[in-house]
Amino acid sequence: MSKPKLHIFIPGLTQRDYEYRRGDSVLVYDDLGNAILIDGGEWELFVVMLAFMKAHGIKHICYILTHWHGDHDCGLKYVLEDPYIIVDEIYAPNPEELKLVSKDSGYDEYKRAVRRINQAKELKKKIVYPTPGKRVGHWVGKI
16 A cells, blocks of 8 residues: 655635735645644634635644644634544643743733633643743743
8 A cells, every 4th residue: 555645735815914824824634634734823714724624535633733822823723613623632832831921922822722722621632742941932932
């Protein structure tokens, strides 16, 4: 049996404040319906991603979240709620590290991150955090 081919999909989205937006979400997938989703993008971008996954028979994903920021993590909420897509694993920065961020520049991200992780835990998803103290996003920098 030959190895499945890997493919990459990067959705683009026309928006009011940008001429063209892409890169907040990347899907690496194979011919067998398995995929790695790197960030989910904002809601409008994730809708495009979700439609693509369903159209291409992608049912199992590993979700990799690069950092807790709305244009990267909002898709996590929706993919966890979707009955068609099965999230096998989630790799994400530990939301507790966001407590190191001053409240005025990252506290909303902390609250949203905790909600997303709690949602994943309730669904009994495997969650893997990177090594503590590594870079976790736009606000923290090097800890």
